[in-house]
Amino acid sequence: MHDASLATISVDQFIPAPPARVWSSLTEPDLLARWWVPGDIRAVVGHRFHLQMPGWGPVACEVLEVEPPERLVYTFNTTWTLTWRLVAEGKGxxxxxxxxxxxxxxxxxxxxxxxxxxxxxxMVLPRLAEVAAEAV
Structure with missing residues (x-):
């Protein structure tokens, strides 16, 4: 494997909810399960957790960075990384x-x-937007 072959999916999604509510949707297991999959996530650097992915089973993850309510980074399986950045925009x-x-x-x-x-x-991020906006 060489770095030139590594690829990244980048998604930009507006969510009609304040950053604190979106942050909760990313970091609270009960909310995470409502828009994506069950998992024992905690916004604590070094926390190891699993996401229960359909077709894959439990996927091991580890929290790498936490800057509430602006940035959450964790590994997803042994080779992928999810980086979530939240930027306040108007009322969302x-x-x-x-x-x-x-x-x-x-x-x-x-x-x-x-x-x-x-x-x-x-599918996934539009569902996140719905869950985060429900409490607004």
Missing amino acids: TRLLLEHSGFDLDDKRDRAAFERMGPGWRT
Whole structure:
């Protein structure tokens, strides 16, 4: 594997809810399960947790960075990283997601990359927006 073959999915999603509410939706297990998957996440650097991914089973993760309510970074399996950035925008939040570390030379990674980009954009993050906006 060489770095030139690594790819990143970048998604920009406006959420009609304040950053604190979006942060809660990312970091509280009960809210996370409502828009994505069950997992024992905690916004604590070094916290190891699992996300229960359909078709994959439990995926090991580790929190790398926490800057509430602006930035959350964690590993997702052994090679991918999810970087969530929240920027206040008007009465809502601009959510910037980077899902990085896809090895496009690896058949399974390439297939995941091709599925997950559209999945984040059209299904997962719109559900996050709905859950975060419910409490507003």
